[in-house]
Amino acid sequence: MDGICNYFLNQTTSGVMEGINNRLKLIKRKAYGFSSFDNFRARLLAFFSD
Known part of the structure; x- marks a missing residue:
C-alpha cells in the first residue's frame, strides 16, 4: 500500500531499475x-557505457 501511495505523491516508479x-x-x-x-x-x- 505504501508503494502505491508513494507513486501518487512523487510520480516516480521503479521501471528504470527493473x-x-x-x-x-x-x-x-x-x-x-x-x-x-x-x-x-x-x-x-x-x-x-555510453
Missing part, C-alpha cells in the same frame, strides 16, 4: 561459459 535488472539477467544468461569473472565484468561495463 530495466537494469532485466539487462543484467540477460547478460548473465548469455555469459554461461565465460572463463572468468573479469570477462563477465568487461561485458557489463561495455554494455552500460
Whole structure:
C-alpha cells in the first residue's frame, strides 16, 4: 500500500531499475561459459557505457 501511495505523491516508479535488472539477467544468461569473472565484468561495463 505504501508503494502505491508513494507513486501518487512523487510520480516516480521503479521501471528504470527493473530495466537494469532485466539487462543484467540477460547478460548473465548469455555469459554461461565465460572463463572468468573479469570477462563477465568487461561485458557489463561495455554494455552500460555510453
